[in-house]
Amino acid sequence: MTLPFTLQQLRILKAIATEKNFTKAAEILYLSQPSLSKQIKTLEKNLDILLINRKGNKISLTENGKVFLQYSERILALCEESCRALIDLKNGDRGNLRVGASQTTGTYLMPQVLALFAQNYPQIGLKVQVNSTRLIAKSILAKEIDIAIVGGEIPNKLKKDLTVEDFVEDKLCLIIANSHFFAKREKIKKFNFIQIFIDFVLK
Incomplete structure (x- = not known):
């Protein structure tokens, strides 16, 4: 016409x-x-x-x-x-961004990151997928998501085909009762920490 x-x-x-x-x-x-x-x-x-x-x-x-x-x-x-x-x-100011996250990262870190992103780029739609680190890595390789933030270790066979950058450091704390025999120590070695879990499993 x-x-x-x-x-x-x-x-x-x-x-x-x-x-x-x-x-x-x-x-x-x-x-x-x-x-x-x-x-x-x-x-x-x-x-x-x-x-x-x-x-x-x-x-x-x-x-x-x-x-x-x-x-x-x-x-x-x-x-x-x-x-x-x-x-x-x-210019990258409009469109959709598919974001992946591992379980812990998706629960505690991503809400803050995504809120800040949405505030700065309101024209870009966000789609979030939360799953295990391994499955998120596979989704990246399958082009089902564009970018991801994970907390777990990525398997080497998947990692070799990905670009991985450190994003943020996480701090882990050991919490024990005052009566625990580790409480009197100034330092606890990794071996001692692992031994706790071994003893727990054996019990």
Whole structure:
């Protein structure tokens, strides 16, 4: 279907409605007045309706012209919005980001990170997937998610195909009762810490 108008003709109609003067409308659009008048006549001919009342130096929109102007403004606004959206996509300011997280990270760290991200990039939609570190790594390789923050160790066979960067350090604390035999020690070695779990399992 061939449209009976061009975007330039819609801009011309809008300028005429605003300025109520052919000469001023032509100046705003950097057109000659004869060219502007010709475009309007072509538009009216293609639509087969009268858009503008011409009475000497006074011009006004007909009822048909007023209705068509409303749609013209909406069409022009949508065109501008679509252009801005494409520019945003090109610059990375719009779109969707698929984020993965391991169980603990997804529960305690991601809410703060995602809230800050959403505040700075409101145009980007977020989709979050929480799973084990191994499954999240597999999802990255399968291109099911774009980026992930995990707390567990990534298997070497998966890690070799991924780019992994340290994001934040986590602090683990050992909590014991005052009556525990470790309580009197100033330092506890990793071996001693592991021994606690071995003893617990054996019991």
